[in-house]
Amino acid sequence: MPLWELAQETGPWVRLAGLSGATAVVLGAMGAHRTFPETDTKEDLRKIFETANRFHFLHTLALVTVPLCRRPVVAGAFFLAGMGLFCGTCYYHAFTGDRSFRRLTPIGGSCLILGWIAMVL
Incomplete structure (x- = not known):
């Protein structure tokens, strides 16, 4: 059985990883060509x-291996929860300068850690 067929049988994870990777590339390009708000220092x-x-990007690659x-x-x-909460809140803060969702960032980091632990169990 070809590897791509095997991956499809295990659920949507490889496709979700593809969408996540594409999103990471788009956001990476946006961040590389954007002027950041002056609320904090630009750096x-x-x-x-x-x-x-x-x-x-790193957790998108991990998502590929989830099957x-x-x-x-x-x-x-x-x-997915960790990328949304950790990466999403960091992206939002970097693009807008607004810190209102940063309290969720550690929860996202914890979800990423739990994702790695779940791969071991």
Whole structure:
């Protein structure tokens, strides 16, 4: 059986990883060509953006491997939640300068950690 057929049988994870990767590329390009708000220093917001984009890409690659786990739904759900909460709040802060959602960032980081742990179980 070809690998792509095997991956399709395990659920939507590879397709979600493809969408996540495409989103990471688009956001990476936006961040590379954008002027950041003056609320914090531009360099600080750029570093926050770069961290979000790096974590987004790394966890997209992890999402590709989720079908190989014993419990792909658990690992995939934690990765998706973590990318949304961690990367999403960092992207929002970097693009707008608004810190109102930053309290959710550590929850997203915890979800990413739980996603990696779920891959082990």
